[in-house]
Amino acid sequence: MAESIELAVVGAGPAGLAAAGQAAELGLLSVTLVDAFALPGGQYYKQTPPELGGDAAPDESVRQLLAGVDQKAVRLLAGTSVWGLFPEDGAYILCLYGPPDTPRRLRARTVILAPGAYDRPAPFPGWTLPGVMTAGAALALVKHQHVLPGRRILLSGTGPLQLVLARHLIDAGAELAGVLDANPFPWSGWRHAGAVWGQWERLREGWESLRTMRKAGVGIRWSHRVLRATGDGRVEQAVIGPAGGQDASRQIAGGQDARGLEPGSAGETVPVDTICLGHGLMPAVQLSRLAGCEHRYQQAQRAYVPVRDERLQTTLEGLFVAGDGAGIGGKDVALWEGRLAALGAARKLGRDVAPDRVSAVDQALADQRRFAAVLDALFPSSAHMAGLLTDDTVLCRCEEITVGEIRRAVDEGATTVNAIRMLTRAGMGRCQGRMCGSSVAELLARELGQPLEAAGQATPRPPVVPIPLDGLIDNEEA
C-alpha cells in the first residue's frame, strides 16, 4: 500500500517552497515536498553547498521560505525524482526514486506541481561540442560551484538573465568574447513604464549588471547571435552574425522565422573556449502531461502549457500547477502562484479559506504577472534558427538524430513531433525529448509552413526521467 498524504508538492524552487510553506501554515497534514536536487531552492534560489562557503540561506526571503519547510511540518524528500504521476480513485499516485529509505510510492489527495523550467534548447551547427552549454549551467557553476566554466566566453541569447550571467562571469575574472542579444534594443520599453514602476529591486539588478559590463568594456550586440561553432574535439571558434529580421522573433508561424539566415550565412569568427546559450526557458510539462490534464499551445511562450482555472487547478480535480512549469513568469509570479495553489488545495481538502486571503494573493499575483508580460514583450523567446541548421546538425542530442534525417521523415509525410519520433527515434532518448521536442516542432513549422502548434506534443511515457531498473520495482508490494 502506498502511503497516503493530503498534499504532495513536486519541486522545491520558489513556487514549491511557497506552496509547501503556505500549506503547512494552513494546517494541511503530511505535506510532502519532493525535489530532485540535494538542496532545496530550485534554480532561482539554488543554494551553494556549505562546504564551498555557502550560507544555507543567503537572503531573508529564502530564509523564510526554507524556515517554512524546516519548521512547519513539511517533509522534504531531497535528491528524489518523481518518475510517474497517475490519477487513481480521486487521488494521485506518485512514483518516486531517491535515496535508500525513500518511499517508492505516495498516494496524495492533492498535488501541486512546481517543476519549473529549463533553458530552451537553441540548436545551431556545432552546438553539441564540449564547451557549448546553457546560460543556466554557466550561472550555476560560477555562482554556486565557484568555478569558471572557461576562460574566454561568448554569451548568446536574449533578455536580462544573460546580463546577470555576464556580471557574475566578469566579477569572477572571465574574459567575455561578447554578449549577443537576438532581439533588437528594447526601444519600446518606455511604453511599459506603468508595469515596471515599483519593481525597484529588479531594475537595480539590471542596472548593476550593465554597469559591471561597461566597466569591463563589454557591450551588448543587439539583433545578433551565434550562427555556428567549430573546433577540434571542443569549441574553439564561434561564428556570430545578425539574428535575422528585426521582428524575426515575433514571427510565430512557420517558414519565415529566420529571414535572411541560411546555412553558411556570413559572419565574424571569434575565438572562444565556451559559449553560453540563454534563449529563454521552456516550461517542464512532462509530469502534468503524463497525469493527463489538458494542455494548450500558448503563442507568447512558444510552448504547450497546462490549462488552469483561476485557482491554478488543472482540468484534473486536485491537481494544481504553480510557477514556470505552467508558463514562464519568473520567480515572483512563482512565489505567489505557489501560495495560491496551496489555498486551492486547502479548499479542495475541505478547509475553510477566508476569501480575503485569496483576494490578497490574487492582487499581488496580478502585479507580478504584469511585469512578467513586459519582459515577454521586450525579450521574446528568440525565434528558432531553423534556417541555420545544416543537414548534419544533430537535433536530438541523445539519439544523435540529425536535421537531415528529420527532413527525410518530413518528406515521408511526418507532420507531428510524435510521427518524427516514431520514424527517426528523435525524442526517445534519455532526456525524453526535452532537448529536441521544441526544435523538431520549429523545423516542421519551417519545412511545412505550418504553425508551431500543429506539430503537437510528444506523448509522455513513464518513467519521465531515466531511473535504474530496480527503481521500477515496488518493494512494498513485491
Place this chain on the structure above:
Amino acid sequence: MSTVKDERRLGPLEARQPLTIKVDGEPVPAFAGESVATVLLALGRQTFRHTDRIHAPRGLFCGMGVCFDCLVTIDGIENVRACMTPVEEGMVIETCCEPSAATGGHIHG
C-alpha cells in the same frame, strides 16, 4: 591540495576540505561540495565522454540534470550525471573516450 595554484576555482581554497579522488587513473585535486562536473571543468577538461553512434565528444550542457549529456562512470557505475553528483572521498571517475560496449538506457545518479 589547498596550495595548488588553481586557475579556474574561485575564491580562497585554504578553508576547503580537500578530497582524494581519481580521474582516469590519475589523482586530481577536488574539494568537498564540488560536483564531479566542477572537478573536471576545473582541470580544464571539457570533454566527458564520446557518444555511441557517431563517437562525438560531449561535455556539460544543461547543468541541471535534464539533458543527460555529462555522463561519466563513477566507482564502476556507468552513465552517472556529472552535474548532479557531488564528489566524495576516494571516488574513482572514468571519462569515456571510447564508445561503451554496455550502453542501453541504464542510468544512475
